[in-house]
Amino acid sequence: MESCMKTTTTTTDQLSPTSVLAPPTPVVLGPCAACKILRRRCTDKCMLAPYFPPTDPHKFTIAHRVFGASNIIKLLQELPEFRRADAVSSMVYEATARLRDPIYGCTGTICMLQKQISVLQAELAKALAEKVNLQFRQSHILTLIHMQMEQHLPISPSLQQQNLFENLCLLDGCASIGSPEPLWT
Incomplete structure (x- = not known):
């Protein structure tokens, strides 16, 4: 022994x-x-x-x-x-x-993780595209505001708001330009 x-x-x-x-x-x-x-x-x-x-x-x-x-x-x-x-x-x-998992074993786990990676990559691409779009819109709005300020023409406040609203609608692709609605509430 x-x-x-x-x-x-x-x-x-x-x-x-x-x-x-x-x-x-x-x-x-x-x-x-x-x-x-x-x-x-x-x-x-x-x-x-x-x-x-x-x-x-x-x-x-x-x-x-x-x-x-x-x-x-x-x-x-x-x-x-x-x-x-x-x-x-x-x-x-x-x-x-x-x-x-007697049928798939570790292959099932690998496939599940690969699917999660694909979903997360798609979400990341969507978020990055949205970020670029927002940055573009922000820079375009700032450019329009800067152009308004450079004109040095005295414009009534209601006309300024109307012009700003029209420019924003052009950015957003508004179909009709109506009375300006408040942008921020």
Whole structure:
């Protein structure tokens, strides 16, 4: 039974006279989560141990339920060691998505997010177009006001309001010019 347990040694940061003479105390860890669930002997060279620690058995259970142990092992054997951790986290993510949505899995989530991106991009384009339109209208109104002020002709206040209203209607595309309505209430 002790041969299937992993042993590691710990050392203390401060050296005392007794710690130099005494051997380090072994800490016994159980088999990795994969070996524990598969009920097999976990060796020191277990390929699954670094990615499925005994403290997180749920991680292997999810991946095992969707992909199967042999497929997980085959995939990890085909990859270089520095890519295995990313592959395991991707498998766990995809398995979780597959359990949530058995038909589409993570593809359904990706499609939903892409649709949200499209809607938000359309809203952004509309808001930017509206901003440009408002800036154009503002600059045109300011130009008209500036032109009115440069004329230096004394104009009655009611005529000024009528001229300003007519110019604003030209900007907005009013069909008929009637009596000026208040622009701001």
